[in-house]
Amino acid sequence: KTHxxxxxxxxxxxxxxxxxxxxxxxxxxxxxxxxxxLGFKHCDAGALHYQKTGEALPxxxxxxxxxxxxxxxxxxxxxxxxxxxxxxxxxxxxxxTEFQLFAGVRPIRSIPGIPSALSDARGADIDFVLIRxxxxxxxxxxxxxxxxxxxxxxxxxxxxxxxxxxxxxxxxAYTRERKKAGTPGRLTCVDKANVFASxxxxxxxxxxxxxxxxxxxxxxxxxDATALNMIKKPWAFDVMVTENMFGDILSDLGAGLMGGMxxxxxxxxxxxxxxxxxxxxxxxxxAGKGMAxxxxxxxxxxxxxxxxxxxxxxxxxxAAGRQLRxxxxxxxxxxxxxxxxxxxxxxxxxxxxxx
Amino acid sequence: KTHxxxxxxxxxxxxxxxxxxxxxxxxxxxxxxxxxxLGFKHCDAGALHYQKTGEALPxxxxxxxxxxxxxxxxxxxxxxxxxxxxxxxxxxxxxxTEFQLFAGVRPIRSIPGIPSALSDARGADIDFVLIRxxxxxxxxxxxxxxxxxxxxxxxxxxxxxxxxxxxxxxxxAYTRERKKAGTPGRLTCVDKANVFASxxxxxxxxxxxxxxxxxxxxxxxxxDATALNMIKKPWAFDVMVTENMFGDILSDLGAGLMGGMxxxxxxxxxxxxxxxxxxxxxxxxxAGKGMAxxxxxxxxxxxxxxxxxxxxxxxxxxAAGRQLRxxxxxxxxxxxxxxxxxxxxxxxxxxxxxx
Ligand SMILES: CC(C)[C@H](C(=O)O)[C@@H](O)C(=O)O
Ligand SMILES: CC(C)[C@H](C(=O)O)[C@@H](O)C(=O)O
Numbered sequence: 176k177t178h179x180x181x182x183x184x185x186x187x188x189x190x191x192x193x194x195x196x197x198x199x200x201x202x203x204x205x206x207x208x209x210x211x212x213l214g215f216k217h218c219d220a221g222a223l224h225y226q227k228t229g230e231a232l233p234x235x236x237x238x239x240x241x242x243x244x245x246x247x248x249x250x251x252x253x254x255x256x257x258x259x260x261x262x263x264x265x266x267x268x269x270x271x272t273e274f275q276l277f278a279g280v281r282p283i284r285s286i287p288g289i290p291s292a293l294s295d296a297r298g299a300d301i302d303f304v305l306i307r308x309x310x311x312x313x314x315x316x317x318x319x320x321x322x323x324x325x326x327x328x329x330x331x332x333x334x335x336x337x338x339x340x341x342x343x344x345x346x347x348a349y350t351r352e353r354k355k356a357g358t359p360g361r362l363t364c365v366d367k368a369n370v371f372a373s374x375x376x377x378x379x380x381x382x383x384x385x386x387x388x389x390x391x392x393x394x395x396x397x398x399d400a401t402a403l404n405m406i407k408k409p410w411a412f413d414v415m416v417t418e419n420m421f422g423d424i425l426s427d428l429g430a431g432l433m434g435g436m437x438x439x440x441x442x443x444x445x446x447x448x449x450x451x452x453x454x455x456x457x458x459x460x461x462a463g464k465g466m467a468x469x470x471x472x473x474x475x476x477x478x479x480x481x482x483x484x485x486x487x488x489x490x491x492x493x494a495a496g497r498q499l500r501x502x503x504x505x506x507x508x509x510x511x512x513x514x515x516x517x518x519x520x521x522x523x524x525x526x527x528x529x530x
Numbered sequence: 531k532t533h534x535x536x537x538x539x540x541x542x543x544x545x546x547x548x549x550x551x552x553x554x555x556x557x558x559x560x561x562x563x564x565x566x567x568l569g570f571k572h573c574d575a576g577a578l579h580y581q582k583t584g585e586a587l588p589x590x591x592x593x594x595x596x597x598x599x600x601x602x603x604x605x606x607x608x609x610x611x612x613x614x615x616x617x618x619x620x621x622x623x624x625x626x627t628e629f630q631l632f633a634g635v636r637p638i639r640s641i642p643g644i645p646s647a648l649s650d651a652r653g654a655d656i657d658f659v660l661i662r663x664x665x666x667x668x669x670x671x672x673x674x675x676x677x678x679x680x681x682x683x684x685x686x687x688x689x690x691x692x693x694x695x696x697x698x699x700x701x702x703a704y705t706r707e708r709k710k711a712g713t714p715g716r717l718t719c720v721d722k723a724n725v726f727a728s729x730x731x732x733x734x735x736x737x738x739x740x741x742x743x744x745x746x747x748x749x750x751x752x753x754d755a756t757a758l759n760m761i762k763k764p765w766a767f768d769v770m771v772t773e774n775m776f777g778d779i780l781s782d783l784g785a786g787l788m789g790g791m792x793x794x795x796x797x798x799x800x801x802x803x804x805x806x807x808x809x810x811x812x813x814x815x816x817a818g819k820g821m822a823x824x825x826x827x828x829x830x831x832x833x834x835x836x837x838x839x840x841x842x843x844x845x846x847x848x849a850a851g852r853q854l855r856x857x858x859x860x861x862x863x864x865x866x867x868x869x870x871x872x873x874x875x876x877x878x879x880x881x882x883x884x885x
Contacts, residue, residue: 331684372677405786
């Protein structure tokens with residue numbers, strides 16, 4: 176395959192501001208290559224669209240997402256805007272569920288030139304990937320939580336064999352792929368199997384699936400100890416896989432190690448679809464000021480190209496993705512400093528420096 | 531009240547090694563005071579006791595705990611030892627449930643002289659308290675998780691008004707008490723109210739209870755953003771209160787900010803009872819080598835004296851607790867370095883330096 180259709184959902188607030196330069200950079204890479212082309216279709220979605228129309232994720236947008244080769248998303252949600260039942264307008268969660276995007280891939284990598292959050296010099300060598308299961312766990316029945324008589328409330332954590340098998344196979348294959356570039360080839364299962372039946376089941380299936388990937392070393396870790404080790408020796412991790420809620424918490428912690436949410440890209444990957452998006456939210460406080468850090472969005476775009484190139488065996492697209500990531504690294508090495516870390520480089524200064 | 535009976539449960543592994551010097555230091559403080567005395571009753575409990583006798587928390591121990599003024603615990607659990615159903619032997623969880631110790635108080639404080647984990651100089655100014663709800667949340671039905679047909683597993687998160695009201699009243703009063711020493715008097719409710727009905731309920735009760743503490747400023751934060759901010763600006767927190775599982779993860783992260791689990795004290799407090807224990811586990815890998823860091827245990831002992839002094843209006847006990855904490859600070863300022871942070875000071879070197 177040489178032509179890729181991308182559904183673009185800029186969403187709310189700074190989502191729009193970081194997606195614009197990302198699309199521009201991706202177009203540029205495609206225009207320089209003879210081996211792949213990209214088509215972009217902008218689609219409505221988000222909390223502000225809900226405010227205008229009563230729909231956060233219109234059918235037309237869902238159709239475009241369904242037929243696209245990949246989905247590029249900005250950020251969605253807005254503080255004062257809620258569904259009538261009080262929950263947040265977060266169509267990104269609906270996309271995960273609708274397309275069964277079980278593998279939330281969140282690379283945690285020190286970007287050269289960005290001062291490490293840690294005092295240990297090895298803070299500059301952080302390079303691991305957190306895979307957050309993204310359709311079940313505590314989120315499985317997120318619309319079915321109950322409050323009984325204003326006296327007690329419940330939510331349910333659900334772990335299924337069906338999703339776990341796909342998740343772990345993905346994570347093992349991902350670890351194996353990374354190993355080709357010289358990483359240790361080690362996958363850590365992060366759970367709380369010592370206390371919860373559901374997470375003991377999670378670990379059990381992890382161990383079962385290991386049988387098909389005996390070239391990959393495995394490790395078991397508790398989620399609390401993992402939070403500690405993400406501070407004490409994050410450079411020692413290769414790939415970790417965990418439950419949805421745990422992954423939500425640990426990936427933000429990981430973003431902190433990178434300098435903030437504006438540096439942290441992500442991909443939500445299923446069998447037939449994938450969404451690429453920066454880990455940050457819509458940031459109403461800085462929206463419209465040109466201050467947003469587009470790095471996470473640009474790196475998400477790079478992940479998208481790498482994923483398309485791998486999935487559809489298009490080496491040029493894969494190479495372009497790596498090139499984009501390297502361009503980000505070079506730009507920061509040359510001394511960029513986003514507002515997010517106390518600098519004065521805004522959205523366009525950063526995007527221009529990456530070009 | 532001037533005499534306090536302490537039930538001492540050293541437990542497993544390094545639990546025994548760190549409790550011994552802690553009891554010695556507490557005895558010394560009592561012997562130097564005319565205003566309070568301490569009695570210590572050592573009790574069997576833990577995974578190794580379970581191995582010997584088939585009981586992890588014997589009735590006699592429970593009786594001693596029930597009648598004591600406070601409980602001092604070392605560490606419990608042992609990797610290869612499990613209950614027949616495969617779950618961990620963790621009598622500390624049973625104590626929390628049995629005595630309804632809903633308030634897990636975990637101070638996160640930079641100890642002078644211990645190099646900060648963070649590169650920002652303000653890492654030396656970290657001083658906040660995490661209150662982990664410790665009897666319900668995801669742990670409420672921890673023995674009732676189910677696996678259905680080897681196909682699906684479930685656990686349930688339960689939030690009750692009854693516990694929340696007690697928890698938040700405790701947290702507000704605790705924040706108010708701290709404010710007397712010059713802290714901002716701000717309590718942050720950490721949840722995921724944007725997604726889960728149970729945690730929206732948690733937040734709602736928090737807001738209700740605020741009415742009785744209008745001198746305390748409040749803040750709402752999501753657990754994922756809190757993990758990020760514990761890296762980006764932990765010095766900005768005063769007191770935070772959160773659900774059990776979230777608190778488990780965030781408090782280990784907090785221990786990482788302090789230099790490791792060996793520095794992190796804790797208290798589990800209910801209406802009539804309280805357990806004081808270092809946050810670390812039994813650490814079989816270093817047990818018996820004299821390498822364990824007793825700081826967390828000693829600081830837990832200091833918290834115990836402060837709590838007894840406050841609860842029973844014994845200013846001398848309260849002062850002795852503060853004195854012990856200050857002695858720890860002075861010892862580290864003078865240049866102690868535990869194995870945990872790459873140094874060579876073992877259990878007795880540290881305990882001796884504190885005296
Ligand atoms: C906005 C929120 C519902 C979402 C989540 O919890 O998944 C976000 O935190 C994320 O990590 O993508
Ligand atoms: C040992 C374990 C069951 C326990 C917990 O999860 O509460 C521990 O991590 C803690 O924080 O006290």
